[in-house]
Amino acid sequence: MSRRLGEIDEVEQELFNHVLTLFAARVRAARKEKGFTLQTLAEAVGVTTPTMCLIETGATNVSLLIVFSIARVLGMDIGVLLESTIPVDVTPVRGFPVLGKPKVDAAKRPRANETSHKRN
DSSP: OOOOTTOOOHHHHHHHHHHHHHHHHHHHHHHHHHTOOHHHHHHHHTSOHHHHHHHHTTOSOOOHHHHHHHHHHHTOOHHHHHOOOOOTTSOOBTTBOOSSSOOOOTTTSOOTTOOSSOOO
16 A cells, blocks of 8 residues: 555654653754744744744644754754664664664673673
């Protein structure tokens, strides 16, 4: 079954909401840390103050261009704003592996006293 462009399932929606919530919180924290008001940041980015409020509360989906502009104005790397720790135990989406640290079976995990290189 194929999906329409932009259509996502429940797992994808949950992951998206997670990233959006973290992004919104990071923008707000960085704005306050840099001493910007909501209005001055909005003007510098090129959006309205109500739009910036929606961005900071995670109530709107923003374009990558706006994310880039926010990062530039705040003097941040765009990756820092978008970074996310996605739960490892989430079912893979559309057949792609889940991001994050891979689960390691305890039986296969090296013990603290074992080393990968033995010395003679």
